[in-house]
Amino acid sequence: MAKLNLAIYWSASCGGCDVAILDINEKILQVAEIADIVFWPIALDFKRHHVEAMEDKSIDVCLFNGAVRTSEQEEMAELLRAKSKAMVAFGSCAHLGGIPGLSNFTNRAETFERAFVEAESCDNPDKTLPQNMTNVAEGELEQPEFYDTVKALNQVVDVEYYIPGCPPTVPIISQVVDALAAGKLPPVGTVFGSDKALCDECPRTKEEKKITKIYRPHEIIPDPEKCFLEQGMICTGPATRGGCEARCIAANMPCRGCFGPPPGVTDQGTHMLSALASILDVTEDEDIARMIDEIVDPAGTFYRFSLPTAMMNRRRM
């Protein structure tokens, strides 16, 4: 079999996805066996013009991590789309918008204000902010445009496959590598991972649930055998696709939802919210209000990874 042409790219991401690829250890040798890496900015010195020079559809698979929030990221997504046969949204940010997507609760101006003026580590008395065009002695400098809204990859270009996770897990990456090696890719649109929510593979004992108080992770030491929800800790496992092998659960931390909604669920946040609301065992108004107050940062809790792809996906502009 001819070697595959593989591209790996990052946009609005933390870099963890690229590291995750390296984390597959000796499996990387198998990658080298089956594929030529034609583009991977974090590891190899390729430039944009190298990609532009490639023929359309000459890349077999492009693993694209990170959300899309600038004009440059958008252009790169479009460019790689044109050059690739299969576009893969790699990791939560490309898949769902991810943590950067939470800034859809604000806009560009407020993000800049926070990041470049207010931030405790900033010393910026003149309130200098990034500009699209800047005139300097040598001429005009152009920076990519920073958008108000963060998007998931499939909101910018067509996407064939999704590899969930923040970051994706080694077994799932290995599974994808194996599929590529065997030339057996699943149907377009497939999200790698389980077809059920995380609770299905979670080893904890599950009972009927009724809670009267919500705890944050630092407030109690949870019983490692019992379902977190029954202990009053918000675990988004029931509204999250399984396949991660319950790695957070194993570390005695509730699921935060990085694998995104399970199949059939359009909106992870509302589903988790209504599930949680359904198990609150209080009837008096003041108890209900107290429990609602106990959910610190509800938007960040229920939509931690999936705001841009939610039904209501940003604050009104």
Place this chain on the structure above:
Amino acid sequence: MKDDVRIGVYICHCGSNIAGTVDTKEVAKFAQGLPSVVIAKDYMYMCSDPGQNMIKEDIEQLGLNRVVVASCSPMLHEHTFRQACQDAGLNPYLFEMANIREHCSWVTEDPKSATEKAKALVSAAVRRIYYQEPLEVREVPVTASVLVVGGGIAGIQAALEIANAGHKVYLVEREPSIGGHMAQFDKTFPTLDCASCIFTPLLSAVGQHPNIDLMTYSDVEEVSGYIGNFKAKIRKRARYVDEDKCNGCLVCVEKCPWKAVSEFDEGLAQRKAIYTPFAQAVPSVPVIDTEHCVYFSKGTCRACERFCDPKAIDFEQQDKEVEVEVGAVIVATGYDAFDPSVITSYGYGHYDNVITALQFERMCNASGPTDGKIVLRDGSEPKNIAIIHCVGSRDKNYHEYCSRVCCMYSLKYSHLIKEKIEDAEVYQFYIDMRCFGKGYEEFYERVSDEGVKFIRGKVGEVTNRTITEEERGKLVVVAEDSLMSAMIRVPADMVILSTALEARSDAEAVARLFNISRSADGFFLERHPKLDPVATTTDGTFVVGCAQGPKDIPDAVAQASAAAARVLAMISKGSVEIEAATAVIDEELCSGCKICNLLCPYSAISFDEEKSVSRINEALCKGCGVCVAACPSSAIAGKHFTTEQIMAEIEGVLV
């Protein structure tokens, strides 16, 4: 687009109810332009025969396979139109109704916005029905036996009607005898017939009926199943008397040396530690009250045992659990009387001669604690008696509702007093006289003629602080006479408090047990106040008598008969239709998180431990949607309310 969808849309004028505000022609024209709509018409009365025939003909001639009617509320005519569709061979779930009357023409006078809204509602229905699927109406067989809970007049009436029709009745009563409140009365308004003369034959009919399995001193502990197929667990508390051996001679009662306060006599007399609540109790088998029986507290006595000829006393007896299968349940648990001691200004519990209505009933009863004599605590005869209405009723601090019988029983008391103490003065302190029933106004006239003093006004206080010579040694009722706009003071020897009827103190638990709801006043809620007054939201479970709200005996009996008729109809048909729009769990998607497990108000969800998925018993599910909304995996779909259908409806309304 599915190209085989053929929708017919019918816009109803409802005379001028809709057409007076909504431009129905324009709405029909608009509907004609919507995707998959084959025909759109407007008509004067869609629910009339010609209206229904129009639908049927179009289904047949134009090959319609979906029908939308835009008219009134589905509560009114959904059934009518579904039936019309079905008559023409179309599955009733391929019909959808848009409410352009209650939701549209009746809420605005502006024809323009009404017409626009009607269009939006029609568009929503059309888009939704596109995704609707035929559903199968299912039938389940009905077990031909009935559980009646509560043996007051209402429960007795229901039990007898069903038993007389030849079907098995399990009548569960928690007291040692059936009878309820009516057994406490001497005479009943407005006819003044002797309560025990009309009632004791009913009690013994129940006791002897071959079709009635009477379980007194018993509680229903668990109910499961669904219409036609309920299972109930009943705990028969130990009486310590063997029902099969006891011959009802009551020698044991006579010989028992220990006493306790009689609940049945409202605290006016004592009973023994082994007792029947009253002489004509059914069954006549006594019970031992272990709290007051010295054998149970100290281990000695056993006097009853020694004198019992048939050796029926059994100190070792245990509670017994019985499980019964029934097709329907009738809840007839009655009411509690309001405890007036919370209204401290009336002095109940503080002054000896301030008594409650039920105490007065017992006092008047010939076989009661005073042998039917009206007496003060010191045994003397009262001359001035004040009756205070609405104690706990029509009062924002207690119950806002009218208890409906207190005016009438208070009038009854006037008569009884005059009958027994000819020269007595009776004062009725009332807010309004409510004499609404058959023969009630006449009864009021009759009692008025007997010389009662009616004082319109709310009583502020009953006190023993006297001011005048005339008041000395008496109680004084202080009230505002609202007709004279003056404060008045009326000296009285005895004050009777006409206390409210309230929901049983355990009503919440009983509601949960039988899966029925309560209204704001605490009584059990009927399915529809006008059109379905004895059914509840749980199919096959009915509520009758004062358990549903305060009422007099005729109304309680009428309800009992109504429920019996409903149950008999079910039994004679042999099967019942159950909801087709249920929820289903997709096992491929269920993660076994158990979020849904406790949510179902009808206990339809169970967990399959082996496959680690949840299951819905479709026979129990009412399609309420609670679990559908809660399932974080979207593993539960509500038939007839799928996400696709709801989203299409929302999109439709937004056009």
